[in-house]
Amino acid sequence: MSVLDPQHETSGTSTAANIAARFERLPFTGYQKRLAAVLATCFMIDGIDLNMLSFLLAPISADLGLSKGAAAWAASAGFIGMGVGATCAGLLADRFGRRLVLVNSMLLWGTASLLTAFAWNLSSFMAFRILTGIGLGAELPVAFALLAEFMPAARRARLTGWVQVAGSTGLVAFNALSLLAVAVAGAVAGWRAMFVVMFVTALFALYVRRQVPESPRWYAAQGRHDRAEAVMAELEDKVERASGGPLPEPVPVAAAQPRQAAGNLVHELFSRGYARRTLLAWSMWLVIMLAFYGITTWTGKLLVDRGMSVSKSILVGLLISAAGIPAAWLTGYAMDRIGRKAVLTAALALVAVAAFAYGHASTFALVVLAGAIMQFALVGVATSLYAYTPELFPTRTRGTGMGTASTAGRISAIVGPLLVPVTLLAWGYTGTFLAFACCFVVSALLVLVFGPESRGRVLEEVSG
Template identity: 85%
Template sequence: MSVLDPQHEAGTSAALAARFERLPFTGYRKRLAAILATCFMIDGVDLNMLSFLLAPISADLGLSKGAAAWAASASFIGMGVGATCAGLIADRFGRRLVLVNSMLLWGTASLLTAFAWDLQSFLVFRIVTGIGLGAELPVAFALLAEFMPAGRRARLTGWVQVAGAAGLVAFNALSLLVVAVGGTVFGWRAMFVVMFFTALFALIARRRVPESPRWYAAHGRPGEADAVLSEIERRTEQEYGKPLPEPVSVAPAPDREPSRNVLRELFAPGYAGRTLLAWAMWLVIMLAFYGITTWVGKLLVDRGMSVSKSILVGLLISAAGLPAAWLTGWLMDRVGRKAVLSGALVLVAAGAFAYGHAATFTLVVVAGAVMQFALTGVATSLYAYTPELFPTRTRGTGMGTASTAGRISAITGPLLVPVVLVAWGYTGTFLAFACCFAVGALLVLAFGPESRGRVLEEVSA
């Protein structure tokens, strides 16, 4: 993979890290973070929008509960394929290539979804949409980790989540308006057209994101790494208004010969445990995460709540994610990754249990807000923590395969909900979700390394 010897490559990566760490945090990197935030916002909007449009989609296309479960899970099939393939492509050919072109795919597929005429066409278009969505997230968070300083990585991930949560609030409000004004048939189709125009906007914005200098260095291309970082330094110094500080001292990672097989390197000595931890975290946590978020709207309707009122509940509880994302990122940089992630998992388990027992509109909103607060904290923690577990040469693949593990659970979770409902009822379903989150907390506490305040090269060593 690399044309440099390991010692040269390690020294180059350490030198780049030293230059990155000394950069003042100016508007340039804030703008990069804002552009990358569109990836999470769009993924969250698509998931949440489908949750509260699943009832009108089912009514329009005449879907049974089983068919509705497949409609809810179709995009996750594509996301699993897209995440792993995009991770491999991003590690081999570059982050920016995937980040930009994923827009074209899911934007076009979203437009086609608006014209779906039956279950089969809806499933095909949603799978293709999922491939595009799945491709962008692992790459976006790998880039966020590689561009941002060690002391701010988690906080910036939190701000990315704030942008995502704000997008959820806005799109839930828009869904409520469109369905109320346009009716169920026109309303859900109009929302997918809106997603197409959102993709066009994101495509234009993301063309301004440069390739990662760390990726260039990991592939034995120090000249291009230096050129990109020099441009970042130039823009930063221009906004800073005075000469940049001297580079900080960063020790190079121990020498090791990189494998030409990226997937095999995930299980190289020192990384196998981290890879298994990442996969296990995403599998068990996302099983409950997507089971809740995909079905919550339809379950409320099935319990007698109107479609409009269920969307209103979604609007109210999604607002709880705004402070949670910022607070989680801030705490992770202050307290540590493990403590915050495990704490959020325990809180979401308690919130899910309370939500399952809520009997009135007020209790549903309060318990749902606690649950959404903690869910946002969990998502923020996972997206900040997982890229830190892998070295640059496998970060895209590691993040992509972990995300795919999560997408497997995203498919399984919604499909299991009707079965669990029959066996254990509404309350038992949310109790099962709570147990999944508790298991996730134990995994993090028992096996997770701490990465707070450490540069990527030090953590991945």
């Protein structure tokens, strides 16, 4: 099955080019679809936990007796942990492997979710949510690094879109389940039951450990060429059996000569050629996530504060979140056909307009309509970010780059919800959403001016 005898590999560059060529020649079969489905399920479960506080914050606040300010800290606690988890996981994934970090991160946040179900006050709730956040923050960047490294250049964004479809579908299902739990069990028992459900879903990690192999690209970047060859040959064998015929011959890929490694993974992010990309990634995640989580975390509670019942606010969330399902697929497809920069910029511009309209919506129908458009655009932005960011970094620092960018976003995810009570007091409901709209406009300008285009290019070419 091997294209080149590994004993004839003369450098890490030739090994990386060999692995890339062999990935690109693989027909897209049920085997790759299963791998993508496993990673999509990881993201779906992760995304449910990230978003569920938006529509459970009101009953949690009532049960634990939280003021508006305390509720803001409760909402932000998970993101504190995510900031720590994302950076640490990125470094660990680049040192010890993607799969190891992915599996253990799921087990960590699942256990912490179970503990959260028994929180008795603000301090205990925050402590358990920080622990949950460490696991969640570790899982996401590693899962998307794996997805980028396993999938062909022509399908990377599209498959990221399908992963987001799974996430949006799971969110719709979760909001429906939350509505049922609160209606049947009551506000107190309902929100606690949902955290127990999250613990059960985290046991999916045991399946991931058996089904997802380590990345051959990571083995090659570590100089472990025998392991890269062995895993790549196993992948080729499974794809050949799934396709029912012999594999086509590999076509040489334009893998650029990588720059000399800086030794320290974090220092390498700021080495010549990568510093601009690192600053772009960090800036995008900082500005976008400030508005993203400022909006999404408080949506449900703000609706309740404006006079809606808890059940009706969750129903609005259910209707709004459904709009994200087609958005994820359309975004991924458009990024592979049109380009990363154009699609990400368009999604940012649309969410800015929709956020402004949402802030002015005065009736239930207008709230749902503006919210659905905003959710459509937000999912488009998230899909674009998760497809684009891993492509900016070389394999040897992809986990660190993705992790630190994600950490930059988590800093904003902490600040965003905390800013909402302040901006509401100063500028009102409309002014708050106008401020968030401006954040998306700034992000669009950053992408237009500084972002490289990576459509249709193998990872080794983009990051060389």
